[in-house]
Amino acid sequence: MPTSVSDRTGYWDRYAEGRSDHQASREEALKGAFGWTQYPGHGPGDEILGHPATTLELGCGRGDAVAALAARGVAATGLDLSPVHYARARERWRDLPCAQFVHGDAMDYLTQTDKEWDAVYSIWGAVWFTDPGELLPRVHDRLAPGGRLVFAHAPAVPGAYGVQGMYGGGFTGRQVWIYRWAYEPDTWSSILADHGFTDIHARVEPAPEPGLLGTLIVQSRKSRPHRMDDLTSSKV
Template sequence: MPREPRTPAQYWDTYKPYRGEGEQPAPVADRFEWTQYPGHGPGAEVLGQPCRALDLGPAEGKEAVFLARQGVETTGVDFSAAQVERARRWWKDVPGLSFLHADVCDYLASSTAPYDAIYSVWGAAWFTDPEILFPLLAESLTPGGVFAFSQAEPSPGAYGPQPMRGKWLEGRERELTVLRWQYPPETWADLLKRHGFTGIEAHVLPAPDAEGLGTLLVRAQRAST
């Protein structure tokens, strides 16, 4: 029985609306980016050398495209039908790449083939209760498989599920609110350890300029045995 989603799909259907003319062009997908600053920080090497990878909340799908072009069989799962339709349209000719419309927890609970790497770049891992998500991830990874995610660095003292309001979304009569989970790096490490992960690395990668927002980057592995 699918769980009741915490995040309105409409929020993501209208996220980052295209303001140009004509058909929205596909973005460049020539690097795996964990931060919002192009060329800043590590790239796909964080994931090791996976054969199969799963992207949680890929939106435009740039990171999934990059991996697929490197020969990694990559699946992107997104809660927004609009985001999935756009990604499929843009990247339909990329071999080894697929985009599915589903809630990530529902998908993980029903999937039987394990992945070598599961990741989220400012994506669904940010907006999903880790107490629900992390056990599902541990079951969905191969032994020694990598889980990694990035999101904005947490605001001091604003920890746990925090509301993010989308009143700015155009054409909406009411404000849409989503929850995003924020913790300092050490808390993420403790959560992952409690759910059976090892080799945990969690830190904030500073912005390239002193005024910018840093990026929380977390990497862990499923135990090998």
């Protein structure tokens, strides 16, 4: 099965071009900018990242969540594959000294960088669109000890798990497709544990109204190495 995606960059650029929310004022964009669910003002906020000094968002789009963290002093980096999204985010938030934007693919970037972050997160972003078997070791490697990986996207369609293919140009448009990965919360917990993550909490956050689609939210950590005195006392 091919794991590459046809014209991913073009797909995400067209997605970025189609969004009108980049026209919102900066004040509006920052208000409630940090949310995990598709319902504005609903669900947890950035508290589930803990108290990071450094963060990396994988697939940051227009960069509002990065800006919200940077505005309160977090050294916040946003990475995005789409040149359109990257350019807009950079232009819009260029006066925030703690915000940094990078153009690139999540796998490539994490493989090449030697930086570490206290929290890596993805809001309906690159984690959804990258094979977890390839991505999770890279994220684990670049997290500081005790650092958190948190991500959110749509819950799996019941019975449809693993890689999902989607035509991005409609059925009469250009031959473009992308892949997403979908699992139930329990399966996400096992996948993360298999990749060395701990303190895993995977769930579907209910929608604000009964009957509407909820949001998959997954929290996890990279464990801290044991201190020598912990090891000594455990032998007694």
